[in-house]
Amino acid sequence: MPLQHANRGASDIAVATGLPADLIKALRSRAERLRPFAGGRFEPSQPPALLDKLTDQLLVVASDVVTSVAAEASPALTGKATLRLLAWVVADARGATTPLDKALAETVGKRLDKQAQKVRETLAAASAEAAGARKAAHTAAAQDADLAPTLASVSLPPSTPSSRRHISAREMRSTLVSTSWAAAQQRPQVRSVRA
Numbered sequence: 001m002p003l004q005h006a007n008r009g010a011s012d013i014a015v016a017t018g019l020p021a022d023l024i025k026a027l028r029s030r031a032e033r034l035r036p037f038a039g040g041r042f043e044p045s046q047p048p049a050l051l052d053k054l055t056d057q058l059l060v061v062a063s064d065v066v067t068s069v070a071a072e073a074s075p076a077l078t079g080k081a082t083l084r085l086l087a088w089v090v091a092d093a094r095g096a097t098t099p100l101d102k103a104l105a106e107t108v109g110k111r112l113d114k115q116a117q118k119v120r121e122t123l124a125a126a127s128a129e130a131a132g133a134r135k136a137a138h139t140a141a142a143q144d145a146d147l148a149p150t151l152a153s154v155s156l157p158p159s160t161p162s163s164r165r166h167i168s169a170r171e172m173r174s175t176l177v178s179t180s181w182a183a184a185q186q187r188p189q190v191r192s193v194r195a
Contacts, residue, residue, distance in 0.1 A: 049095025083109030
């Protein structure tokens with residue numbers, strides 16, 4: 001699967017993920033610092049820990065950053081070396097005081113990579129489902145005689161991965177309903193006047 005963040009700069013990843021650019025730069029600098037130590041004989045980073053918790057989002061970004069750093073190495077790191085580097089970077093960022101030994105780092109790296117892949121697949125499936133729901137809601141609204149005139153004022157977000165925020169089907173329906181309600185309120189109302 002192509003890497004989502006590997007060829008982007010820290011500020012681009014920060015915009016796409018909502019994470020601070022400094023955090024992403026720090027993860028990258030740790031990966032670059034630990035890359036030459038293939039045997040895991042390095043000094044852990046000084047406290048405080050970079051990460052107080054490891055979320056799915058942070059794991060995916062860390063995986064992408066480590067894979068990018070591993071690919072930039074000359075020569076490029078092997079798959080196993082990349083997995084070990086991922087484990088060492090995550091453990092170091094979480095504040096580990098001693099590095100994992102080589103065999104354990106490989107096992108932990110495999111598990112972290114598997115979890116990152118699972119998160120990527122889940123996010124891709126959710127994104128595809130949301131895109132389908134948006135399209136279905138848009139199609140249904142276009143076929144509704146009352147909503148069709150107001151549909152022109154509502155634009156669908158681009159379906160590219162670079163789009164920062166997508167509108168969910170629920171948001172679209174609520175926008176269309178509120179837009180049609182506002183349009184109904186602007187219609188001239190006939191009042192009966194009693195004499």
